[in-house]
Amino acid sequence: MTNPGLPPLRFGCAGWSLPRAQWPNFPAEGSHLARYAQRFDAVEIDTSFYRPHRLETYARWAASTPAHFRFAVKLPKTVTHERQLVDAMQPFDAFLAQVAGLGDRLGCLLVQLAPRLAFDADVVQRFLADVRERHAGRLALEPRHASWFTPEADALLARFEVGRVLADPVLHDGATAPGGWPGLVYVRMHGTPRVYWSAYDEALLASVAQRLRQAQAEGAECWCVLDNTAGGAAVGNALSLARQAAESAPEHNNTETASP
Secondary structure, eight states, rough: OOOOOSEEEEEEEEEEEGGGGGGGGOSSOOHHHHHHHTTSSEEEEOGTSOOOOHHHHHHHHHHOOOOEEEEEEEEHHIIIISOOOOSOOOHHHEEEEEEEHGGGGGEEEEEOOOEEEEEEEHHHHHHHHHHHOOOOOEEEEEESGGGGSSSSHHHHHHHHEEEEOOOOOOOOOGGGGEEOTTTTTEEEEEOOOSSSTOOOOOHHHHHHHHHHHHHHHTTEEEEEEEOTTTTTTTHHHHHHHHHHHTTTSSSHHHEEEEEE
């Protein structure tokens, strides 16, 4: 969802599976991804965390989407969970060569850390410096250990232009807002209270849409990914979020104000 003069505000899901109940909201023809990409402008690929995909596979996915569409791709667990960011450039380089198949459809790399991985400034600085030598695009990092939610950690992320993910459910007191580099706001909504299953109500989605619109107005590129996919709630929630954000867009409000 783009507006002239403002950075992008993107809504999507973790994966492009379309529950049958939502099929009437999408074109009838084409692959799931091609149909999905007619209603959303972003998707998060999580399967890359578990296994590599061939460059040709990424290229085929990119070719199924319109020019404005963007993919966020999660780094492999070899980098984040097994090597825990240390001496991790060999698997990172292999991953980067694979996602190159997306071309200009690559919108963001997602670094989700293991819950046990505490903040270590030396390790993080070395890792991000190595990554930035290789990749200048958007980076979002989702820490899950309490030690990350400090001004020191945020300052280091900001130095390398890395947005700290706001994830729901919120696990720590300092994690109630996005952090790191203010130029990127990345929100991941996993479902509350039942993770991956619970649907969000309209009032909460309206609040999220308003917060994202405000961040966009302040100059941030914004992503919001619904990951409550287990029961099929993500697609409906993401459609509702996109609709509510569109209704609160400045040009929409101006049109409403000008109407008799």
